[in-house]
Amino acid sequence: MGPMFISGEWLPVSFISSRVSQTRVALVDCNNFYVSCERVFDPSLAHRPVVVLSNNDGCIIARSEEAKQLGICMGTPFFECRAHIRQHGVQVFSSNYALYGDMSARVMEILQQFSSRMEVYSIDEAFLDCARGSRENHEVWAAQMRARVLRCTGIPVSIGIASTKTLAKIAARIAKKRPERGGVCILDSCEDCELLLGAIAVEDIWGIGRRYAAMLRRSGIATALKLKHADDGWVRRRLTIQGLRTVMELRGIDCIGLQDMPAPARGIRSSRSFGTPVEDLAHLREALVEYISIAAAKLRSKGLSASAMQVFITTGRHGAGPQYNNAATLTLPTPGDYTPDLIRHGLNVLNRLYRPGYRYRKIGVLFTGLQTACERQLDLFEDSPAADERKKCFMGAVDAINARWGRGTVSFAVPVGAGRGWRMRRRFMSGRYTTCWSELPMVKAC
DNA sequence: TCTGGGGTCCTAGGACCC
């Protein structure tokens, strides 16, 4: 069956098929994931307020329930709430992605045992296709899943089940907010659904962010229930086709579908804010080389070559002083994944971009026009096959060493004098307990 | 005095997500 034409737009096939088949999708969401990871390896953190900071110890990005109750908000700059945090004895961690990434992989491996189709949506969430069955069957299935994830990894999860992904997200939210439901919420009957949607604020809907929520509220739409019954044409004009899909999904019509085959990446980026502002070109070059190396390793790990690269530098949006944000894109002579070539091009772009006299806060690189080896257009004048093979062997060796001994064990140098003050701050790091031999947790015998 | 129409491709910017 082909796609269906509705309200001036094509919607996917699933628009029709779902009405007939009444599929069910589950969203499994790890509770306060980063905090939960830290707690697994330090049980003394249980029942205590804990927060995890973003890179560079900038903002609050994860909070335990106790920290939420202290009024600590998501995204708050750390320096603004430091006094509050100290006063209440909140435990603070820098983000430890080596640990969270590995814990995530363990959770996903277990979830996979519960469904033939699964979409890993983010580091702490997955959508699963529910087998056909009664509500009772789904309740048992979800309860088993929660118990097994908790037993095998120590991570608590909430599960929402509904006919569309958008409704499943809402169900999981309800499951998390109302502990009496045992961590599982199934949205199915119409009356039940309408009642619950009336209590969901419009900004808490998946796909409705701050801007859209403000606009909707100004137009008298404050709840998920109101949005569900909004006029299609109006939604289409004000929220684009994406917004119309969200509304359809609230009505129980599947417009997004489960993506169990991950789509190929469209862009690969690496960037960081500096620990302290940087003014001179030499330090910018040093930082850029590092980020190009990271992004290029990611390209190779996915078997991709980039056909264009964008370099961007910024003085940041906050703070006093003159501001300068700029980016420049370069189409590469031939698509590639070879770090030294990419560094050479990147440094040339940076030379064009750099203006002296600014305090830079961030630099980064974005690779686009990604293609797989078999898609790659060959260049009549490019390296000989032997030279190409040498490059491949060389990068393969570098990647293998860095995979075994840690990122940056072997790196590309640029001439630079001073220290590395630009490196990001990570003052509250826990150990890489699961991915680094020297940082395994120790148990003391009494 | 009078100067087309329809299409594709690319990019920048804005919205969203975790």
Added chain:
DNA sequence: TCTGGGGTCCTAGGACCC
């Protein structure tokens, strides 16, 4: 003093083509 990083999709507008 101190405000993350890495993604996605959609739209509008410009360049270009016949």
